[in-house]
Amino acid sequence: MEFRFDITKIFKENISRIGNSLLPNGFIASDRRCALDTTAYVAEIINTVGQASAAAQGLNHPVTTSDRLRNSDDQVIYLMTENNGRSGLVLGLLKIGRKSLYVFDQNGDTRHVNAPCVLDFYIHELRQRAGLGKVLFEYMLEQENFTPEELAIDRPSEKLLSFLRKHYGLSTKIPQMNNFVIFDGFFGSQKSARDLHRTSQTYVTTRKLMNDTTADIIKSFVEQTDNLSVSEKNVQDTKQEVDEPSDLITSPISSSQHDVKFSDDRNLVDSFASDNYNYNESSFETFDTQHEGDHVDSNKFRYNKRQTGKKNVSSIVVGSDEKIEFNQISDDGFGVVKINRPFGVPASYRTHEHSYDNDSVHSRDSENTHTADGFFDLKFYSHPLW
Numbered sequence: 001m002e003f004r005f006d007i008t009k010i011f012k013e014n015i016s017r018i019g020n021s022l023l024p025n026g027f028i029a030s031d032r033r034c035a036l037d038t039t040a041y042v043a044e045i046i047n048t049v050g051q052a053s054a055a056a057q058g059l060n061h062p063v064t065t066s067d068r069l070r071n072s073d074d075q076v077i078y079l080m081t082e083n084n085g086r087s088g089l090v091l092g093l094l095k096i097g098r099k100s101l102y103v104f105d106q107n108g109d110t111r112h113v114n115a116p117c118v119l120d121f122y123i124h125e126l127r128q129r130a131g132l133g134k135v136l137f138e139y140m141l142e143q144e145n146f147t148p149e150e151l152a153i154d155r156p157s158e159k160l161l162s163f164l165r166k167h168y169g170l171s172t173k174i175p176q177m178n179n180f181v182i183f184d185g186f187f188g189s190q191k192s193a194r195d196l197h198r199t200s201q202t203y204v205t206t207r208k209l210m211n212d213t214t215a216d217i218i219k220s221f222v223e224q225t226d227n228l229s230v231s232e233k234n235v236q237d238t239k240q241e242v243d244e245p246s247d248l249i250t251s252p253i254s255s256s257q258h259d260v261k262f263s264d265d266r267n268l269v270d271s272f273a274s275d276n277y278n279y280n281e282s283s284f285e286t287f288d289t290q291h292e293g294d295h296v297d298s299n300k301f302r303y304n305k306r307q308t309g310k311k312n313v314s315s316i317v318v319g320s321d322e323k324i325e326f327n328q329i330s331d332d333g334f335g336v337v338k339i340n341r342p343f344g345v346p347a348s349y350r351t352h353e354h355s356y357d358n359d360s361v362h363s364r365d366s367e368n369t370h371t372a373d374g375f376f377d378l379k380f381y382s383h384p385l386w
């Protein structure tokens with residue numbers, strides 16, 4: 001695939017890693033003009049190859065565009081080029097990125113994973129089946145430190161399935177309900193697999209984005225009772241989930257991993273920003289490579305809602321089979337979960353002076369209502385905090 005400009009000036013290596021700066025890894029811009037021109041050229045290349053990939057897969061819209069890459073913090077393109085002694089050729093691309101996915105494991109249980117994904121893969125028609133795809137794929141695996149089985153593949157074509165079978169022996173799929181294909185070995189290799197569902201019926205699930213304060217409130221509620229039938233372990237697990245740093249935030253695929261350098265770097269960064277260039281601070285300030293487990297400096301890396309998923313409402317679900325009882329005598333005004341009656345007194349119990357039921361709690365007698373334990377089922381109704 002040829003372009004109207006000389007791509008050999010942009011891509012010095014046969015395979016280049018490109019993040020959201022739209023500049024290849026290791027690219028050195030002599031000045032601001034050069035950097036801007038280069039991003040425009042790279043954008044044109046990405047759009048053209050992305051279009052060709054979509055056509056090869058029979059898609060109406062390209063999966064890969066320069067805008068998507070520019071606006072993404074965790075997608076990366078590996079572009080394969082060739083120096084043909086003239087203006088150079090583009091041979092293909094491979095796009096990867098992390099996705100937060102709910103997937104079934106071998107037992108049919110739902111798992112929440114933050115998996116590295118193959119999002120787009122294309123080798124020019126004239127050069128397919130010549131081993132180039134393997135070279136490109138291998139390079140990506142090595143750079144990202146991935147194994148083939150830990151990858152989720154987004155809507156793989158028959159060609160790609162055949163490719164993965166042939167080169168990596170990936171043939172046994174774990175059936176999914178979404179468009180992603182994962183293979184045997186996926187869970188064994190998932191560093192960040194997270195199991196949210198303990199069983200199909202019984203769980204206390206919190207979104208991990210709940211803050212500590214909310215978790216502490218829940219815990220203090222629970223600590224008020226002497227008789228818990230939802231195991232305290234569940235609550236502790238809840239807290240643990242909250243305490244753990246979000247693996248969405250420690251994604252090893254980071255387009256800020258690049259080490260693009262400018263001859264007058266700091267000044268250039270400032271001028272980029274002042275020109276309303278689609279400026280990503282981390283792209284230009286961080287020349288170090290960030291790996292999984294590295295300390296993430298929150299001042300340096302900023303993540304949007306889309307990336308962290310924080311726009312989603314946190315929730316607590318108490319399975320209907322679970323029993324929980326609070327011995328809370330007085331109304332503290334919190335307004336979410338309150339049983340304003342003494343421990344052991346059923347909701348249906350009324351005297352001419354007292355009705356112990358409380359408007360803010362919807363409680364129905366369980367089978368054990370009239371036992372000494374006096375359990376009740378609870379439904380939690382939405383509260384701004386949850």
Ligand SMILES: CC(=O)SCCNC(=O)CCNC(=O)[C@H](O)C(C)(C)COP(=O)(O)OP(=O)(O)OC[C@H]1O[C@@H](n2cnc3c(N)ncnc32)[C@H](O)[C@@H]1OP(=O)(O)O
Pocket residue numbers: 053056057118119120121122123124127128129130131132133134135153154155156157158159160162163164166
């Ligand atoms: C998540 C996604 O990206 S899905 C979309 C995947 N992309 C496409 O389908 C676009 C069109 N296809 C291509 O661009 C390429 O064929 C790729 C990227 C899938 C593979 O790149 P290649 O350079 O052809 O791969 P490479 O030469 O290393 O390996 C060849 C193997 O790939 C598979 N393969 C490649 N082309 C074909 C084909 N036309 N039909 C069937 N299998 C094919 C085969 O297993 C083949 O081995 P074989 O020749 O012994 O049968």
